Amino acid sequence: xxxxxxxxxxxxxxxGDTTLAFNPVSKDSKGKVSRYGADVALSSVNHPxxxxxxxxxxxxxVPFDIQSPGEYEAKGVFIKGIGVxxxxxxxxxxxxxxxxxxxxxxxxxxxxxxxxxxxxxxEGIGETDILFLPVSNGEVFGPRDAQATAVALExxxxxxxxxxxxxxxxxxxxxxxxxxxxxxxxxxxxxxxEGKDGEVVLLEEI
Numbered sequence: 001x002x003x004x005x006x007x008x009x010x011x012x013x014x015x016g017d018t019t020l021a022f023n024p025v026s027k028d029s030k031g032k033v034s035r036y037g038a039d040v041a042l043s044s045v046n047h048p049x050x051x052x053x054x055x056x057x058x059x060x061x062v063p064f065d066i067q068s069p070g071e072y073e074a075k076g077v078f079i080k081g082i083g084v085x086x087x088x089x090x091x092x093x094x095x096x097x098x099x100x101x102x103x104x105x106x107x108x109x110x111x112x113x114x115x116x117x118x119x120x121x122x123e124g125i126g127e128t129d130i131l132f133l134p135v136s137n138g139e140v141f142g143p144r145d146a147q148a149t150a151v152a153l154e155x156x157x158x159x160x161x162x163x164x165x166x167x168x169x170x171x172x173x174x175x176x177x178x179x180x181x182x183x184x185x186x187x188x189x190x191x192x193x194e195g196k197d198g199e200v201v202l203l204e205e206i
Contacts, residue, residue, distance in 0.1 A: 005203035006034040026052035037061030044111025087114040104190040131155035135163035143171035156196040
């Protein structure tokens with residue numbers, strides 16, 4: 001599995017010829033747009049920063065489009081979406097948390113959070129190998145809340161997202177990390193996570 005980060009909450013996750021896109025940035029956003037072909041595109045929130053499904057239709061690839069809670073199967077991947085309330089600025093949204101197993105690894109993509117997870121949601125998420133964790137959603141959900149959420153879910157690896165120069169150092173401090181250089185991409189297999197417990201991996205925006 002190869003994971004690359006494209007800013008905000010936009011990730012490309014690839015195994016062989018199969019590519020998943022999480023929260024691709026729309027051309028209507030002020031953020032940077034990345035164009036590539038995806039087989040499955042998952043959008044947590046109907047907001048320009050996170051719903052750029054059109055941007056990952058490229059060449060012959062037209063993605064299976066998932067934008068709401070429910071259960072789905074695409075390209076042999078079973079995906080579960082759990083809906084939670086969220087705020088972006090002063091506006092209310094439904095944020096979908098996605099869990100799936102891809103290449104033998106259990107992924108949890110939290111999307112845009114503005115409140116702590118309920119016991120019911122945590123139970124629905126279950127065991128997690130790799131957690132995509134929002135570090136900040138304005139003044140509502142900050143680095144301390146992010147770390148508390150990570151501790152509650154007990155993932156083996158944590159990939160921070162949606163951070164800035166102020167919130168990232170605060171989160172790393174909460175996570176007990178002194179300094180960390182970002183890596184261009186993460187290449188990982190199931191055997192690589194054995195023995196890991198909440199290790200933070202910082203990906204460079206490309």
